[in-house]
């Protein structure tokens with residue numbers, strides 16, 4: 196008789212985005228004449244850039260010809276893509292990362308979920324609060340999170356690092372010592388960043404206490420300010436304590452196309468055991484990377500044409516971010532983010548809870564956003580709007596909010 200993994204039963208009932216979808220569906224059924232604007236879910240809306248499409252077509256044609264057909268991709272991913280990543284994302288920024296330290300994958304969500312499998316169940320994890328829910332959820336499923344307190348909305352064995360207005364949405368070093376530290380900057384959902392010297396403090400701390408940092412840099416392409424690091428490997432000592440996760444989803448529109456990568460430096464070890472070699476066992480199989488066609492599409496991201504086209508795409512989203520940020524500020528909201536990330540984080544007015552504000556905005560302005568409380572207990576009383584809509588919809592949403 197089969198048994199299930201009890202840890203799955205510990206997950207609280209409803210996933211944030213399915214609750215939102217249900218509420219929106221109910222509202223639009225009751226109000227079929229209302230035009231709803233969605234500034235909620237973190238998905239891109241602009242089509243793939245021409246350079247990427249060109250590369251995709253070419254790779255598809257290669258698959259039709261005996262001489263250029265490809266079967267299973269090599270372990271770690273194709274050399275052409277890993278070299279382009281190593282050069283453009285790391286070496287050109289003065290970071291010592293080699294092509295064979297890069298593991299190409301089908302996206303950062305899978306990697307951020309799977310990476311915990313190489314660590315003992317006895318490790319304590321620390322997470323920014325609020326943050327992208329995948330880190331905690333996957334540790335719950337693995338049995339590393341302890342028990343859930345539905346009232347506090349916290350897990351007994353997780354170390355929460357509040358990111359609030361008091362610390363400018365940048366976590367303080369935790370009081371209890373964690374073994375695995377998840378950091379996500381630019382942050383989803385707050386849009387906040389930390390400076391290179393703040394990140395250096397984390398690297399120094401991790402090396403001192405023997406912790407590993409899992410650094411999610413999915414929004415690296417949105418960084419506009421000088422002193423914000425693009426990768427953790429800009430910090431000295433990061434090669435002995437940090438894993439970095441990257442994605443092509445938010446910088447190049449690959450949310451449906453699927454491509455990402457994980458960096459594990461060769462020096463990252465637990466005693467004599469290299470994490471690089473462990474992840475190669477877990478991940479470097481011929482099956483769970485990304486297809487040849489998609490890796491060729493990723494290569495196009497690093498060509499001069501690709502870079503120019505994607506710069507425009509990011510500028511488009513960041514123009515939306517500015518419309519939301521400045522519009523809300525003019526209306527008297529307390530807002531942050533939106534400068535190095537496509538996310539705007541606002542304090543709900545009149546002490547509304549996150550969900551009260553969600554309902555209010557949906558009913559009164561027909562605008563959908565994301566309740567901050569869905570990203571962790573410190574997100575209560577906050578709300579996330581995203582810059583991924585069209586410019587026209589973004590302007591219209593802000594105009595509607597002005598009339599409230």
Ligand SMILES: *Cc1c(COP(=O)(O)O)cnc(C)c1O
Nearest residue numbers: 302303304327383413442444455
């Ligand atoms: C969107 C997102 C990702 C995941 O991207 P993939 O589409 O799975 O590559 C990872 N981390 C954060 C913080 C994200 O917001």
